[in-house]
Amino acid sequence: MRAEIARRGPEVLFALSGGGLAAGAAVRWAAGAEAGDLVWLLVTVLALVPAVRWVVDGLLHRRFGSDVIAVLALAGTIAVGEALAGAVIAVMLTGGRLLEERAGRRARRDLGALLSLAPRVAHRRTEGGGLDTIGVADVRPGDLLLVRSGEVVPVDGLVESGTAVLDEATLTGEALPVEHPAGGAVRSGAVNSGRPFDLRATNDAASSTYAGIVRLTEEAAAESAPFVRLADRYSALFIPVTLALAGVAWLASGDPVRAVAVLVVATPCPLILAAPIAFVSGLSRCARRGVVVKGGSALERLAEARVLLFDKTGTVTTGRPSLAETVPAGPVPAGDPLLLAASLDQVSPHVLASAIVRGARERGLPLTAPSDVTETAGQGVRGMVDGHEVSVGKASWAGEADPAWLERVRRRAAARGAITVFVGVDGRVAAVLLLRDRIRPDAPRTFRLLRRAGIERTVMVTGDRADVANSIGGLVGADAVRSGLSPAEKVEVAHAESERAATVMVGDGVNDAPALAAAGVGVALGARGATASSEAADVVITVDRLERLAETLAIARRTRSIARQSVVAGMGLSLIAMVVAAYGLLAPAAGALLQEGIDVAAILAALRALGPGRDREPRLRGDAAELVRGLDEEHRALWPRIDRLPVLADTIAASGGRERDVAVDALTGFLTDLAEHERKDERLLYPAVAQALGGADPTGAMSRGHTEIAELTRRIGALISELRAAPDAPQPVSDLRRTVQELYAVLRLHFAQEEENYFVLADVRETDTP
Known part of the structure; x- marks a missing residue:
């Protein structure tokens, strides 16, 4: 009950203040000025009591914040009899607190969505063939469990038999069901959208994927970021200026009402609320993109990063x-x-x-x-x-x-x-x-986006051998490669780079955990489970997409910029209003209404951090996005068949009889499916992309690729017909082999370009293309 009262406290205070302001006006009209002013006075006192408590609480935590001005303004209106101004300030102050609380709730709700499907029970098979329903905490590795249709996978494990069809949207953001064959690893938190299946537990509940996400979410409480404390330091300058200006206005005019008017318009909601709301909104934005940021300070430090350290295996590569x-x-x-x-x-x-x-x-x-x-x-x-x-x-x-x-x-x-x-x-x-x-398909693009976002130096730190590390580092554009490192040596590199500039370390393995903790900001790729790296990191990417790293960095920098803009703009407008009030041109009641508008504007400006920035545009939406996702599925099906083209060409060239016929039939079937896919691209995908990108002909180069593919396909078809007419002729065989190899090279380049340039517009799930 107490928790519910505390949770609804801001709503109750705002309702009482707003209702009291309206009631005072009605009473003043019906019963006279004195009765109305009494109601407004009660409203002012109602807001003053919690405001004093907020100030005392701040002092106890060694924070001398801008709530002091709000308390002085409320007390001042009572002292000079400006009851209406006091009631307006009360509505402003309690309304601002309510906005902050609701913004915080939204962030907690976005993070809490990760917890909404937390498993509670499991069905364990007994030696006699029966089922026991047990608490998920009682599951042990090696237990054979039954996961029924519609149920949440309780712990990490392996599919014992059959095929499991799972909805992993909560874990990965992937909207389509994912099939896991017998022996496949599945993670707790996924929902069984197919038939019941048996699961062999490999972890207990406490060490399973979903439990790790729960722990991460609980750690992501909104703490006071350095920039928010900077807002309190701003108030250390703002408060003396306000008090000095109010004192000068009083002494110069001999009218204490002018001093109260200065205090009223100086009530600094931009300092009290705008910066924290901006950072809470940034945390919420990250959470909706599948990234858990452990507090505002981590987001602030990430915004300042200039150096990126990254592991190889499982970070820029697929890890399997x-x-x-x-x-x-x-x-x-x-x-x-x-x-x-x-x-x-x-x-x-x-x-x-x-x-x-x-x-x-x-x-x-x-x-x-x-x-x-x-x-x-x-x-x-x-x-x-x-x-x-x-x-x-x-x-x-x-x-x-x-x-x-x-x-x-x-x-x-x-x-x-x-x-x-x-x-x-x-x-x-x-x-x-x-x-x-x-290598992850999105790795090169991610590093380009990181450069654009302000990362000036990238260093690969890996325990792998130098030849492999140098090859991968060159593909993603690393500035330096440090190979053959132990966990302790990775920590040394992190310390050395941190001395030069603010540093981010990205990894996914247990051996990365010390370096993640040593760097200014540690980022863990936690999509495949909660490891020591996730526990040590400040930021955890819970979806299996490296591109989220660049997006999170962009969100962090945009959030910091919005926080500064909101604070500076709000303070500037307040200072202008204070000068006007000091000259006696603004009465306390009118000043309170003006400050209300300034505060609401600053808070709304801070809430911009909830939305996407320009870096997220253009994006495909609705039917166009679904179209791209469908064509991406076709890409994933065609990639292995493209990889097989050289083998088919060699088989046709070196074999005869049945072996050659099978290879020719496989090649013909592939060309038929490829032609249909390319027609869909040209007829459906490219017009949608062109509309999103704008310009005269943004897909012209890729359409030219389709022309080349069609010409090679036509030549291969003609050579197959020639080979079937003259099976022993050497020329068609050699020409066919060379042409298939040409098609293989063109298709690899063309498919990679489509995925790099177009598929990202619809946030399709990354593939394991070569």
Whole structure:
């Protein structure tokens, strides 16, 4: 009950003050001036009591703030009998407090949205096949749980069987359901939008993703930022000026009413409320974009940042291995090496096995069930697939191979920072699969936006080896790369850079936590779970998008600018009104009304921080945004098939009979789907983008890319027809291989440009494109 009264206190005070002001006017009209003034006097006293308490509370916390002027103004109106002015000030003061409270509630509501789906119970399977409904705090790692349709995933875990279809909007902002196959990792807080599924718990509730977000949210209380304390320091200058001007006006005129008028128009709501409201609004804006900022001071420090330190793995890269390339050993073996390897790896628990299976499925390969499977730790897995003995693992485990070819592919893998997995078919190495941690598609764009936002120096700090780190650092445009660092060495770099300028450190792993704490501002990418880095950071990005970093920096700087503008403008207008009042040209009641307008204007100006800045425009909205998201889904489906084009070209060139026919059919099917996608781009996407961007022909260069793709597609179609008419002719085969490779290069560039230039306009979910 007390908490409810405290929560509704500002509303009650404002209602009583506003009602009292109106009631005083009515009583004055009906019963005379004295009765009306008495009502207004009561309203003034009603506001004076909490105002004195606010001042005393500030003094107890060593803050000598601008509430002092409000108290003097209220007391002054009582002393000189200006009851109407006192009542107007009371409405102004309580109304300002209510605005602040509602702005704070909005920020807490935006942050609290992360808590709205917090799981409470779980359904644990018993040894006898039954179900026990238990509190989520009683779940332990290894428990087998049932997640029913519509329920919240209670803890982090792995899908035991079947496919889980989850709504992860609360965690990632992604509006579309996400499918997780058997063995896939899912996070607590997602909602089961498909059929019931079994979940094998890997964490307890306290260490699961949602519990981590809860802790982060609870830490994000609105604290007093340095700039807000600066507003109190402004008041240390403003108060003496106000008192001096009021004293001079009184002494010069001999009229205490002039002094009261000066105090009335000096009541500094811009100092009391505008700066805190601006920072609370900035926190709210960040929260709505999936970023938890732990208080106004972190937002203020982020706005001052000039140096960016960042980790590599999981920060500018995706943080998980992905199939990048299949290199056949030659001559082309019987069967598709990737298909055979992925079919065998379906039963392997190895992390690289899941990456291979995922890569094959993305490329549309029809996997089959293996048999007689054996696995040797540290070597690989072996079994029978479609009548072939297949081995996947180290080169020595896979079978015989040409030493010169092995040396070439190992150098190729080292140059690309890739992991090699060898595939043996019937005793010989048939191919090598290259897996690597791919760079995030939004990483280069993020660093360009950070430069535009004021970051002057970027430094990669990573424990990875120098060749890989230098390659990734060059792609994102890092000014310096520090590789092979331990956590302690990362802290040393953070301290050294912080001595030069305000520094931000971005990371996602446990080994980044010390550096995050050491930097001026620590930013953790916490989308994949709450780790020590999230606990140590000042800012946590809860969606799996690096671009949010640049956006948060822009929000921080805009918020600081708006806070300054609101305070300076409000103080300037108040000073002008004070001079006018000192000359006797503004009565206390009129001054109170004028100050009300000044304060409301300053507060409304501060609330601008809730909205997007110009950096968020232009953006696609409504049907256009949904169109772009749909075409992005098609991009994600087409990327693996684009990656497979060189393999198809090699297969067509080196094989014959059934193998060639299958490859030609796959290539033909891809070209058909590609042509349909390009037509949708040209007919639907580009007109919407052109309207958003403006200008004469903003999509002209990309349309020219469509023309080149169409011409290459036509040539490939003609060569396929020629090859089918003359299967043994060498010229069509070599021409087809070269043309497919040309198409591969053009498509990679064109798709990357579309995602970089257009898809970002609709806030589509980032993909794992190469």
